[in-house]
Amino acid sequence: MGGRRYFLSDVNFDLINTYQVIQGDVEPLISRLQLHAQKHSSDYYYEIRSQHALDDRIEIAARFIYLNKTCYNGLWRVNSRGEFNVPVGSYTNPAICQPDLLRACHAALQGVDVRKQDFTELKAGEGDFVYFDPPYQPLDKTSFTRYAKADFGMEEQVALRDLCMALHARGAKFMLSNSDTSSPLYQDAIFKVETVQAPRFVNSRGDERGAVNELLVTNY
Ligand SMILES: C[S@@+](CC[C@H](N)C(=O)[O-])C[C@H]1O[C@@H](n2cnc3c(N)ncnc32)[C@H](O)[C@@H]1O
Known part of the structure; x- marks a missing residue:
């Protein structure tokens, strides 16, 4: 009996890295997002947005979600060098960290083949x-x-x-x-x-x- 196969793929490294981190490291991701939520301001947004060369995959995923939740219109747009360049949005209470939702995604992603391709x-x-x-x-x-x-x-x-x-x-x-x-x-x-x-x-x-x-x- 063959089991069902589940695949999730995209060419966007940041998007796929985010799914992979939610799949494997959801608790450290939640901690990092809670920190972003505490520190959020317009200046802080631009400081995090300028970090185009982070190494740590959890930090990269937390930056991706943080910017996505606080940027203008929730838009993902990059310049010709592949650097995210959307300005900050104006939200009264942006949902930067949603632990229950992230844990539900973590559970749903178990056994899924997530890859950048x-x-x-x-x-x-x-x-x-x-x-x-x-x-x-x-x-x-x-x-x-x-x-x-x-x-x-x-x-x-x-x-x-x-x-x-x-x-x-x-x-x-x-x-x-x-x-x-x-x-x-x-x-x-x-x-x-x-x-x-x-x-x-x-x-x-x-x-x-x-x-x-x-x-x-x-x-x-
Ligand atoms: C309408 S969006 C879908 C967003 C995605 N479903 C999500 O979970 O956010 C289109 C997606 O197609 C991806 N894409 C663009 N060119 C692609 C390609 N040649 N192969 C695979 N994915 C591609 C983009 O990176 C983008 O994430």
Whole structure:
């Protein structure tokens, strides 16, 4: 009897490192986050933001969560050197350390294969289920797709679509979410495309936050 396999991957080192630290070292992570929560101020934010070359993986994960919870709009954006460059946000009581939530994630991640890798290196096959949460296809030319150093453009969207077709041929199931751009990407008969309303929290213009249409693409 084969057991179920669980994989979690992304090319963003900081994101994957955070999942790995929650998986293996959640208590020291909570202690470090409690310290950030006590010291939080605008000056402290910029001091921590400038620490681009930390060595310790727990410190790196605590910095990632701290900056994510206190930065402008919860946005993750890096410059051409891969350095996080979002300004501080204005929150009255940011949820910097949520021990119960972190411990629940720690429990859920046990036995999961968490690794930093490109989606093209995925090794799923018959019987596996894969969920893809890729950078959205831009709704217009100024939309933001730069989560990591390399951009995710139309070439990658097509490669991901082709990977889904290969997974289907190997007997795997997939689900992919994407923005609803009415582009002709998912026209093959294997794709079942549903339009759903999804809340959108990250937007540089507050008046454009709210529900947007998204595509849910599956082969089942
Ligand atoms: C819409 S976000 C999804 C965020 C993620 N699901 C999370 O847990 O926060 C898109 C993600 O795609 C990742 N990404 C961009 N290019 C990629 C690639 N070539 N292979 C794998 N992941 C990639 C980005 O780093 C980013 O985290």
